[in-house]
Amino acid sequence: MTLLTRLSQITRDVTLSPKQKSNFLALEADSSLPYVEVSEPVRQAMDSGIIGDMFEGHAPFKPRYVLPDYAKYLHQGSEYLELSPAKDLDEALNSLAIIYHHVPSVTNIPVYLGQLDEVLLPFCQGLDTESLYRKLKLFWIMLDRTLPDAFMHVNIGPTDNIVCRTILRIDADLKQIAPNLTFMYDPQVTPDELLQIAASNICECSKPHIANFPMHAKAYDKKGFGIVSCYNSLPLAGGSNTLVRLNLKAVALKAADIADFFENTLPHYCQLTYELINARCKFLHQESNFFNSFLVKEGLIEESRFAPMFGIYGMAEAVNILRGHPELTESNSEKPSPYYGHDRAANELGHQISKALDAIIKSTPVDFGYNERALLHSQGGISLDKDVTPGVRIPYGTEPNPIAHIQALAEHHQYYTSGISDILTIDETIKSNPLAMFQLCKGALSLGFREFTANVASNDLVRITGYMIKLSDIEKFKENGSRTNTTGLGAEAAANTKILLRQPRVIAHELTPSYTD
Amino acid sequence: MTNIAVVNQIIPFSCVDGPGSRLVIFMQGCNYRCKSCHNPHTIDLCNNCGDCLPSCPTQALSLITSNNKPQVIWNEALCIQCDLCLSACPKQSSPKTQRYSVEQLLTQLRQQVRFLNGITISGGEASLQLPFIFELFSAIKADDELAHLTCMLDSNGSLSINGWKQLLPVLDGAMIDLKSWQQDTHRFITGRGNHRVINAIELLASKGKLHEVRLLHIPGISDFDTEITAVANHLKTLPKKVRIKLNAFQHHGVTGAALNWPTCSEAQIKQLATELTQHGVINIVLPSPYL
Ligand code: SF4
Ligand code: SF4
Numbered sequence: 001m002t003l004l005t006r007l008s009q010i011t012r013d014v015t016l017s018p019k020q021k022s023n024f025l026a027l028e029a030d031s032s033l034p035y036v037e038v039s040e041p042v043r044q045a046m047d048s049g050i051i052g053d054m055f056e057g058h059a060p061f062k063p064r065y066v067l068p069d070y071a072k073y074l075h076q077g078s079e080y081l082e083l084s085p086a087k088d089l090d091e092a093l094n095s096l097a098i099i100y101h102h103v104p105s106v107t108n109i110p111v112y113l114g115q116l117d118e119v120l121l122p123f124c125q126g127l128d129t130e131s132l133y134r135k136l137k138l139f140w141i142m143l144d145r146t147l148p149d150a151f152m153h154v155n156i157g158p159t160d161n162i163v164c165r166t167i168l169r170i171d172a173d174l175k176q177i178a179p180n181l182t183f184m185y186d187p188q189v190t191p192d193e194l195l196q197i198a199a200s201n202i203c204e205c206s207k208p209h210i211a212n213f214p215m216h217a218k219a220y221d222k223k224g225f226g227i228v229s230c231y232n233s234l235p236l237a238g239g240s241n242t243l244v245r246l247n248l249k250a251v252a253l254k255a256a257d258i259a260d261f262f263e264n265t266l267p268h269y270c271q272l273t274y275e276l277i278n279a280r281c282k283f284l285h286q287e288s289n290f291f292n293s294f295l296v297k298e299g300l301i302e303e304s305r306f307a308p309m310f311g312i313y314g315m316a317e318a319v320n321i322l323r324g325h326p327e328l329t330e331s332n333s334e335k336p337s338p339y340y341g342h343d344r345a346a347n348e349l350g351h352q353i354s355k356a357l358d359a360i361i362k363s364t365p366v367d368f369g370y371n372e373r374a375l376l377h378s379q380g381g382i383s384l385d386k387d388v389t390p391g392v393r394i395p396y397g398t399e400p401n402p403i404a405h406i407q408a409l410a411e412h413h414q415y416y417t418s419g420i421s422d423i424l425t426i427d428e429t430i431k432s433n434p435l436a437m438f439q440l441c442k443g444a445l446s447l448g449f450r451e452f453t454a455n456v457a458s459n460d461l462v463r464i465t466g467y468m469i470k471l472s473d474i475e476k477f478k479e480n481g482s483r484t485n486t487t488g489l490g491a492e493a494a495a496n497t498k499i500l501l502r503q504p505r506v507i508a509h510e511l512t513p514s515y516t517d
Numbered sequence: 518m519t520n521i522a523v524v525n526q527i528i529p530f531s532c533v534d535g536p537g538s539r540l541v542i543f544m545q546g547c548n549y550r551c552k553s554c555h556n557p558h559t560i561d562l563c564n565n566c567g568d569c570l571p572s573c574p575t576q577a578l579s580l581i582t583s584n585n586k587p588q589v590i591w592n593e594a595l596c597i598q599c600d601l602c603l604s605a606c607p608k609q610s611s612p613k614t615q616r617y618s619v620e621q622l623l624t625q626l627r628q629q630v631r632f633l634n635g636i637t638i639s640g641g642e643a644s645l646q647l648p649f650i651f652e653l654f655s656a657i658k659a660d661d662e663l664a665h666l667t668c669m670l671d672s673n674g675s676l677s678i679n680g681w682k683q684l685l686p687v688l689d690g691a692m693i694d695l696k697s698w699q700q701d702t703h704r705f706i707t708g709r710g711n712h713r714v715i716n717a718i719e720l721l722a723s724k725g726k727l728h729e730v731r732l733l734h735i736p737g738i739s740d741f742d743t744e745i746t747a748v749a750n751h752l753k754t755l756p757k758k759v760r761i762k763l764n765a766f767q768h769h770g771v772t773g774a775a776l777n778w779p780t781c782s783e784a785q786i787k788q789l790a791t792e793l794t795q796h797g798v799i800n801i802v803l804p805s806p807y808l
Pocket of ligand 2: 563569
């Protein structure tokens with residue numbers, strides 16, 4: 001299809017809204033530009049699907065994820081937006097609603113809405129509980145209706161405070177797709193009773209995710225961090241300039257044996273990944289003029305706090321291939337014993353690969369990074385992936401019981417500074433037993449999970465590939481289109497990756513859809 | 518002590534066998550013969566006759582001689598869980614049972630203790646292996662790492678009062694099945710009367726150790742609806758915190774004559790719940806999700 005036919009097809013599409021059409025048209029325009037300059041080996045690795053840029057565009061003129069310092073913004077107001085410092089909660093919420101429309105990201109929708117309890121608490125003095133509930137509830141509804149993307153993330157916790165509790169209450173009452181929600185848990189600070197409320201919410205609507213606060217905090221400086229999109233942990237007042245991902249399955253297929261993989265193949269393709277990272281960052285930082293934005297001028301973000309994310313996926317297949325076992329598919333899943341996720345030696349080989357990646361990441365400088373480094377990320381898959389499992393996850397439909405599942409993967413979590421998402425699917429019986437969810441979550445975090453995400457199977461709200469989506473919406477989308485961008489993504493993911501056929505489902509997602517008719 | 522348990526299955530993580538997250542051990546062997554049993558292959562102990570061997574498509578089963586006695590050996594690594602051996606067994610047993618010592622179970626518990634609120638012994642009829650359970654629960658309570666786990670029993674209530682009294686010091690709670698109200702009905706369904714069950718419920722309730730009473734409703738067969746006043750009057754004497762769990766009869770797993778019995782619809786189980794509520798019974802728990 002020629003570019004013009006594609007463009008014309010998008011403009012005529014029956015199901016997309018005008019705004020969604022504009023987005024796809026812009027994406028097409030971006031991808032019709034010449035690609036940033038890369039060497040021939042990088043080009044080849046990209047063409048054969050070993051490394052990829054996640055459809056971020058050929059000329060990266062905005063960072064992938066941006067995490068502005070919203071507390072500072074509310075405190076100082078904005079010259080560019082002609083806003084004075086916020087004096088009360090109404091002004092604070094109004095100012096936030098305004099700036100969200102000026103925070104870019106790969107999806108054009110802000111992926112980070114702030115550590116909202118900390119940001120809003122100073123404005124809640126003297127407000128009674130019900131007024132606070134009413135104001136925040138309206139704000140929540142506004143977010144879901146005007147920025148309908150499940151990649152958009154609010155953070156709360158680890159302290160026990162009225163805003164945190166009110167948000168949990170609203171989120172359970174409304175059960176909206178957006179915003180996504182992470183609750184930070186710190187065993188030293190967070191009361192068990194508050195974590196129990198969060199666990200009950202998970203039973204109600206598969207949100208929030210529970211982040212291991214001390215573990216994330218340790219990876220960053222005093223200025224802190226935020227969890228954005230689907231479980232990416234990044235520096236606050238900074239973000240991620242790009243995400244390049246490496247397909248471990250494809251790398252394993254190139255290796256003669258395990259030794260060759262560790263000594264030659266893996267380091268070689270990591271080096272090509274770095275080349276692509278540097279090329280993309282060079283354009284963003286030196287040619288795009290992004291860092292002249294008011295966000296930088298007013299001190300809400302700093303160029304030095306942006307880090308490239310070094311993503312990996314296909315760990316399960318890589319391990320099974322290197323150990324000489326055919327791929328584990330649903331048709332032979334009844335005897336999964338020698339496979340990744342089930343066999344001790346297979347799991348340990350996986351841990352070794354993560355450790356090797358960590359050593360490479362820690363010792364390789366990048367041109368534009370956080371402390372001159374990229375951050376390792378277990379990438380949650382995109383809707384176009386076929387026959388390759390997201391990140392370090394256990395393949396769809398072959399997951400062991402939740403406890404064995406956690407035990408098989410916990411060892412990986414220490415290495416993935418910028419996030420790792422394992423979604424545990426737990427059958428519906430847990431709905432009437434939130435204490436079980438609480439205990440499972442505590443167990444996972446104490447064993448070294450960075451982030452605990454659970455999907456209660458057959459909820460009306462089911463998390464497919466890392467974000468919220470309604471099963472009923474998938475059906476409807478086929479006929480009518482959807483108000484929510486990510487529903488389109490889910491429909492595509494469901495068709496391509498058999499998500500809906502799987503039993504316990506476990507995948508994540510972070511990608512703007514490219515247009516498919 | 519060297520008690521050994523015959524175990525049909527261990528589920529490492531369950532949300533439906535007591536409060537919170539629990540490891541559940543299903544013991545082999547039952548003294549009831551419920552026509553409505555959903556797991557009939559847990560009823561009998563295997564007598565090592567070997568009749569199931571030819572049914573196995575993967576040669577996972579073999580017969581050896583140990584101490585001059587035949588013994589069926591199950592090779593888990595070869596088993597594809599097709600359950601053809603269960604249909605072949607002339608008794609109501611399974612060759613896929615395993616024997617566990619208290620120490621082995623403690624080891625497994627230690628490996629996953631951070632994920633658990635407790636342990637539940639179910640079956641089969643768990644209380645038939647009372648000495649083992651007593652030793653296991655005592656060992657858990659004496660272990661610093663495990664002592665916080667609650668130890669619960671899922672039982673048909675047939676254990677004698679003396680048996681219960683022996684177990685009470687190490688038991689945190691019990692879930693008891695009440696299969697029917699009238700003796701005749703109870704005997705028709707299970708093969709035994711229910712005096713011991715009622716006694717067990719009263720004893721456990723008086724000691725604060727009754728967690729749940731379970732009623733399996735089989736429309737036209739069990740008599741909770743026809744005996745609603747008597748059933749309700751009994752349930753009302755129980756402490757408020759005792760959950761009254763209603764289960765709806767289904768054909769899943771059932772063999773024999775009970776397959777001709779009607780299954781219980783969602784409307785029928787709700788009807789029973791409504792009637793019990795009207796008669797003043799509180800803390801009724803419905804099946805969730807409805808199966
Ligand atoms: S369930 Fe296992 S042991 Fe039984 S017949 Fe099938 S393969 Fe053989
Ligand atoms: S399981 Fe049944 S058929 Fe097999 S040996 Fe035991 S009693 Fe015999």
